[in-house]
Amino acid sequence: MSKGIDFSMKVLVVDDFATMRKIIRNVLKQIGFENIAEAEDGAAALQIIGQEKVGLVVTDWNMPNMDGLELLKNIRRNPGSAHLPVLMVTAEGMKDNVLEAVKAGVSNYVVKPFTAEVLQEKIEAIFRKLAAQGSA
Helix, strand or coil: CCCCCCCCCCEEEECCCHHHHHHHHHHHHHHCCCCEEEECCHHHHHHHHHHCCCCEEEEECCCCCCCHHHHHHHHHHCCCCCCCCEEEEECCCCHHHHHHHHHCCCCEEEECCCCHHHHHHHHHHHHHHHHHHHHC
């Protein structure tokens, strides 16, 4: 795993499907993350982000109440969380959706189904980019 990643940071997994949250949680643990919180939709995720120090958000796109794109837009609008890395995990592989997420400021994007290796690569890429920005 690449250096420059603080594995003690809190990772927030946001998905309305409990099984998918468990799968992502297990992959994150394999990678080395220990501090993992869960939310079942964007609204619940925003509450957690508002109350706790979160270092990375891994969110689904399609959820009730508040979807992943709305969550992303809310995170980016708030000065306290605007810097927060957000990885979108979704079955939405359509180009328009990817472009919309990129325009909204998504840090990276994974299309389901995915492997642990792909998720790890996407997370590493996010933190490599952040490290490069920090040293620029």
